[in-house]
Amino acid sequence: MSRGRSEGRRWLDALLGNRKSMVGLAIVGAFVLMSLVGPSLVQDASAFVATPHQPPSAAHWFGTTGQGQDVFAQTVVGARLTLAVGFTCGFLVIGIGSVIGATAGYVGGRVDEGLSLLTNVFLVLPGLPLMVVVAAWLPAGPGTLLAVLTLTGWAWNARVLRAQTLSLRGKDFVAAAQVSGDGPLRIVMAEILPNMLSLMVSSFIGATVYAIGAQVGLEFLGLGDIGAVTWGTNLYWASNDSALLTGAWWTFVPTGACIALVGFGLTLINFAIDEIANPALQSETIWRKQLSVTPPPGAATPVEVGLA
């Protein structure tokens, strides 16, 4: 559909025209690229390659771990599973959240009461202890982490999207679609969801940041698969091998910096989406651009720039 393309185009233009989102996209894009092609370019991350706890050198850029592995290789390889679990969890959380939230908000009545109760129960469950208990109980691995993070993360999004659906449901354009003869599914998908798109995208990014943080935390506690190479297990092994006691800062600083950078990049994109979705912030940006350019003499007053 041409309309869908132009809508996507508008978003792309807005994201590329915003300095914050450009920096954010560059950072996140670089890490995604690294996680995709990096592991095949570096040496085996689990192999014993040199004396343990060697500081950074020409042979081993980021030094070696307490197990004699190459820290650079571990940092690059660790990105793949960490980002994969993080982004997948973001998708699942927002998927479950929007299905449950939109259904509860649109259908209302008993269905809403049931789904809201379920959401509230998951909201009041203490997330961290539940994560620890469930992660310890299930067999360790990325699948378990994904399940645990999704289970403890979806409720907040469901609640936010329910509230948003509820407010959109009362709008006259929904009544107008009903009068036109549209069914409930079509109304939710074509009339209500597109109005929540910016909220969903920013929720997705928020959920991804949360998932990466929580996943690294669980793995640091030893609740992940400690045989796998991820950013979380890198930190686990650094701590296990007494990196702080021996002063081997290079075993945890690169991984820590990567996690912080990905979080920073995603947050920058989120800021930009806020600006794009909030017309007030957007028009301010447009005016700032307008004011920085002196109009040529005799030019018409700019009434509508870049909006239509």
Place this chain on the structure above:
Amino acid sequence: MNAAATPLLELRDVSTSFRVGGFFTPRLLKATQEVSFTLDRGEIVGVVGESGSGKSTIARLISRLVPTTGGAMLLDGDDVLVSEPRRASLAYRRRVQMIFQDPFGSLNPVHTVAHHIERPLLLHGKATKENARSAALELLDDVGLRPAEDFIDQHPHSLSGGQRQRVAIARALAPEPDIILADEPTSMLDVSIRMDVLRLLDDLRHKRGLAILFITHDLAAAKHLADRIVVMYAGRMMEEAPADQLVKEPAHPYSQLLMAAVPRRGGSLHDPLPADPGTPPLVDPRPGCPFAARCRQTVAACTTTTPPVIQLGPGHRVACHLHTARTQ
């Protein structure tokens, strides 16, 4: 009853109520009670009343956006509340369309004008994917958005209120309906463009033979446009009469109040009104006439029994004890 005498749409004692109040203090808000009137092809019926009189609820009842709690609604003599009780069929949707009060809320901000008009065209089989755009352009031209090419790819936010309302009218016309429910279509518009929209509705009635239910709080607009006027108060029908007659000789004290409230030449804003101030009693109404608390011509029966609707003259009906007494 023969086919010629069957009205296009007939409401018989239609009532609806909403549950309000808390869990422990449930109360019933009676939005409409026993409303009856008819609407014929090519006819404009005005529904007039103040806020809370139930006039918008009437439009939402007929468009099946809110459920009825009693009565019958006959489209071509067929009671749709019996034949399609849970939700309206697509065939009913095609025949009965609605224009909403707020043109800023009734168009989806994320969709273009084209989407709003092509959707009902496709849904009701009035166009194919190939010719939907040209059909939409034609409709935009019909409602006075010219040149249509300039409007069709706009988003609602770049249109003015009057232009949006015209888009909403084009959307309502798309399925080629028999009835249009116009819920205060001009009240959110600038005074300068109200007349244009009213004229457009009048043209459509003449060109397409549409039946229009024109809901408004503006008695002057109703008089201009409507053939007959129904006056509502607190969810009940107070009076129904041909537009001219209602304006010239309103029979019900509430209709008289409405007429007195219209500013006129030579009058003063400080002229006293022929009734006491008050609001319509909707929640747990007391027995009797709902207007009794504000009326200055009450008789004993007004606070005990609900006045029946009686025929005063041809097409002139009123629900008031003053007239009940006179005709008996």
